[in-house]
Amino acid sequence: MDIISVEELKARMDAGEKLHIIDVREPEEFEAFNIGAKLIPLGRFQMMDVDELMPLKDEEVIVHCRSGKRSMTACLILDSMGFTNTKNVEGGMLAWQEKFGS
Secondary structure, three states: OEEEOHHHHHHHHHOOOOOOEEEOOOHHHHHHOOOOOEEOOHHHHHOOOOHHHHHHOOOOEEEEOOOOHHHHHHHHHHHHOOOOOEEEEOOHHHHHHHHHOO
């Protein structure tokens, strides 16, 4: 697992890069504010119920949550499943909103 800053992530999104971004927050958090990531709550990672991500095993997978803690857990789970390029968004959506607003 590596770290990616919200600034780097936003720059890459603004540049139109095709990114695999996963939001591991709960649905109500996602509905309140999101950056267009795919929602897969952390509980599904903990149950290893992430089969739809398996085709991305050798690609970069960027994971975020509210503050960076749940996404770090999700990255560690993916790493244990053989994913080779996971990135945790440092500071999560709190950092995003502080830097860019909502």
